[in-house]
Amino acid sequence: MSKEDDLKQEVKQLKRETDINAGLSTLDVEKRITDGLVNRTNQGSTKTIKSIILSNLITFFNLLNFAIAGWLLSVGAYKDIVFMAIVSANITIGIIQEIKAKKTIDKLSLLSAPTAVVLRDSELQEIMISDLVMDDILKLSVGKQISADGIVRSGSIEVNESLLTGESDPIIKRPGDELFSGSFVVSGNCLAQVSAVGKDVFVEKLTKQAKKYKRPKSDLLKSLKLVITVVAIIILPIGFSLFYMQMNNLDGQAHLYEQVVRGTAGAMIGMIPSGLFLLTSVTLAVGVLRLAQNNTLVQELYCIEMLARVDTLCLDKTGTITDGTMSVKNTIEYVNPSGMQVKRAISVILATLEDKNLTSEALEEKFGIAQKKIKTNAIIPFSSSRKFSAVEFDKYGTFALGAPEFVLKKEALDKISDDVDKNAKEGYRVLVLAHSKDPIDKDKAPNNLEAIALIVIEDTIRPDAILTIEYFKNHGVDVKVISGDNPMTVSHISKRAGIVDAERYISLDGLSDKEVAKIADKYTVFGRVSPSQKKILVQSLKSSGRTVAMTGDGVNDILALKEADTSIAMASGSEAARNVSHLVLLDSNFSSMPKVVSEGRRVINNVQRVAVLFLTKTIFSFMLAMIALLSKGSYPITPSQLFMIDFLVIGIPSFILALEPNNNLVKGKFLFNVLRRALPGAIVVTLNTVIIFNMKKLIAMTDQQASTIIVICATFTSMMVLYRVLRPFNGLRRLLFAIMFTIFVVAVIVFPGFFEFNSLWQDYYNQDTGALVPRLPIAHLLLMIVLIQASLPLMSIVSSIPSMIRKGVRFILIKLSNI
Incomplete structure (x- = not known):
């Protein structure tokens, strides 16, 4: 038997079911590293110094x-x-400046480098994705880009494989299902076992499929x-x-x-x-180098050109106009037949879903998080396209938490619409907590959910947002606000930030793709926008002759970021959003945008x-x-x-x-x-x-x-x-x-x-x-x-x-x- 056959046999033996409670041991990891079963490829983020010298010298x-x-x-x-x-x-100056730029980019790239959370020696550890090894137990959560092929071992998640296949519909992955490197998690949590690393992952074998990000x-x-x-x-x-x-x-x-x-x-x-x-x-x-001094990482050199040509800037409300901090302003309670108090229900839902985002943090601060979980029969994790999450508890029925228009049917929504509209017009985000005794059926919430409470959440406008918006207005850049929130809420906040024509708003809920494309130029504020609709809006604006920049920080922004002429991600946002963007604002500060442009x-x-x-x-x-x-x-x-x-x-x-x-x-x-x-x-x-x-x-x-x-x-x-x-x-x-x-x-x-x-x-x-x-x-x-x-x-x-x-x-x- 040849040495190559021996190695193949050893690899086959290593593909076993790793204990999901303990993960790999240190010895297991070291053995896999020795055998080359580690998640490393020859791709580098920037050119080597040798290639810089040769490319400047030999032309x-x-x-x-x-x-x-x-x-x-x-x-x-x-x-x-x-x-x-x-x-x-010319040659000398070119070499010196490129080497300086390379060193700066490499340093900043480390700050923005993607990481993976793995279970080793019974403890969760955060490591660089290049340090993943075969059979590692990988913990995946919302916003994470999957960095190696794997098999779901416990839990369930929804993934978007558009960067691989071009199809943007989320796919539910349950125990036993395959996960592919390059896709990203849009909802849920799971533990997965790594099944392929480095050059053996699925994305490396593709020859004519989409890349991680589109070059400008x-x-x-x-x-x-x-x-x-x-x-x-x-x-x-x-x-x-x-x-x-x-x-x-x-x-x-x-x-x-x-x-x-x-x-x-x-x-x-x-x-x-x-x-x-x-x-x-x-x-x-x-x-x-100058952008680096302003905490901006350039991931694609020639995107600087597209920045110069930008005449339309698309942005989300959260983290740009607002500073990303939220607080619960008020709670409006209705008849509650669930047998569980509103405060208790929200704290248990938070403990069950284990979501970590700005909204859940605001809810956790107000209502706390339950230390003891209740037996759960089914879960629907939150996603940007669904705009709600739901949990079915044993003996208590189903609770749903999210945007009123997406949680409730028309009759139930009409009962609370006055309260919803009143708070939305004042610029507040409104979530509904609804209940039904019926179970979750095949990842679908019951049709008879009734509101038991409204949670009114306040966003804080960034102190420098008004000056930033003023800069774009004075320099001929149109600002479009694209958000998943209620359009009345977004419009009110946009007005306060000084966005021109902020009163021209529309909800995209229920609109077809053709209808969305037609109205892209007619409105300034777009509410209740799904991830695919964000992409359509950017495509439509580009087709009308505009040069579009898109800022984003979440998985719901990725499709639009990929489509934009220039994409700018916030470092505090999801890993997947950073990976597909041309620029990353390392301080996640929207006020850096004028300097960037x-x-x-x-x-x-x-x-x-x-x-x-x-x-x-x-x-x-x-x-x-x-x-x-x-x-x-x-x-x-x-x-x-x-x-x-x-x-x-x-x-x-x-x-x-x-x-x-x-x-x-x-x-x-x-x-x-x-x-x-x-x-x-x-x-x-x-x-x-x-x-x-x-x-x-x-x-x-x-x-x-x-x-x-x-x-x-x-x-x-x-x-x-x-x-x-x-x-x-x-x-x-x-x-x-x-x-x-x-x-x-x-x-x-x-x-x-x-x-x-x-x-x-x-x-x-x-x-x-x-x-x-x-x-x-x-x-x-x-x-x-x-x-x-x-x-x-x-x-x-x-x-x-x-x-x-x-x-x-x-x-x-x-x-x-x-x-």
Whole structure:
């Protein structure tokens, strides 16, 4: 028998019924760990440091930059590899920031890490889910995500397997039934024996099923990948064509190999937006760090983008508008034929159900919890879809506790409706305690339940809720309140919190899915909402073009959290809700939400602004390369001449701009927004170059003189792009532009030799060759001044062309319609 067969036989022997009163012993656990029967997989929460370094270092553009730098070194063009300073800085900063973000996320993840309660050595212990072993006795309760496959041994629970199967209906699990990792408990309590761990669990074997949470759709990531793909496809053929054309004298001139290499390298370096992707990663990493400082764990990096685009926020009342603390305000008693006092009945129900939630805690504080339980015949645990729980006691009949509309039939409800409505309108939660002598039949409560008491519960509004709601109102975010409570109660509390149109409320009880979808945009407050209806509301809002964020803390929120563009869970809520969310508020503080949304907007708005600077250079470099190829001329810009654009227009400003505050709502598609602002500058550079090439023979311009005017005009135009990006000016932006523009002017005047320019005011000798380089003639100087002066107005004209076309088309259509 092989070693593998021995291990399989041992595993088979270990799959026995563990004593549910004692659980595994320490020796049993150690044996299973030794044999690898432990709940561990190779999946990690974040990238390793090695993968961060490699992913920042080994990219297509970085490898291309290294290759070009090596090519330039081979011909002795040492001055031209200055561009590698920016590449190296980008790589270094990117690695440092990502590692810092990784360490922060890992620390915060430990605070929010899921745990399991197991019975070992006759004692309940809380352990990390990775420490579960085969045959462990697992205690499961409401809100817990099942972290290993198992078999129910005692008790009963309702589980939701939607994360595995897509079906959202709760499934009752009784002794002997299977439990699957990835599902979560919506009601009840049970003890289960672990039957599979690690890679052997059911969810690991699925190949095309739903994952634990849905990654947010990232327009930013999609756009960046498209830019990189397009540039990667065109850059090598263009570079090869330029090199081949010049080496084979297709333009009718003899070129030195060094000149050909430098010209080709200049074109290729100009087209590479190498810092853009790295700067985006750095900006996102800084966003993660800043959110971490505000006790927010980012579980998916690109969800920060969706935060920036959020225009609708869906939230539950509890834990957001209210602080989560509840107290029993009043008890209204009716005729009680049960033979058990109301106080006694509630305390016994609490002891029997063993539910732990905010409502049960408030009831326990008021009525206590019975030390001696009464013999129980049947139980219906509370669930968000049922909105009540029920217990059948031997000799006393059935007691139900929950929302009046769901516990009582119409006739019984009408008897107490005045009391219910009066308290609901005043903003109180109302529970009914009802009784029937009839038994529970197949998990269904008796139809003849009669109210014996109303319990009036008061929620406490958060002190900072009004300011938080005010922030969203001022920043163009609609707030929708989705709750399982009475809509009148929720509406009253929402009004007090300052939510706009809070008086527009509706109960979703009894509405079909189609009816729910139709009214999503028509109301602000939704009451008596089931978990599946929450999901439908989010889907409907998204289908109407909204970007939806959903906050939640309970198992009833999970389906909606999965569906939302951005999902935010409270750390104090259920484990399952945290696991499916993109963000976790570790202090469970709703007042952190403005900072979270603000950070998302800062990141994306700033990346969008700096992307304009990067793509302006990429686009005009591509256009100049095409002009060179079509005219069979040489590329007019060398790598060293791109220094001013790389450092003064892109490098330094982009890092400063990327970290600036920015609270503007992000609208439109990322790539469209960037191209709309980058194209005018690129087109003006191209037009100026075409004019200079056409004037070359007319005013007797040498290649160096043409290159001088082209580079200075291109840099000035790029400065005007920076000027437009920086508007509206504040103190920092004004100072930044002044410094960059001053350095540009000084560099052109004082260091023409470094950039291989003709001086604007005096002759000088080339330090490398000793040749005299004459100053720029007056005619050339005047041409440059005219082109520079025309740059900004011309950019404005190019920018307005799309709107002029739209107005023209609209005018023509109006005229045609009047014929």
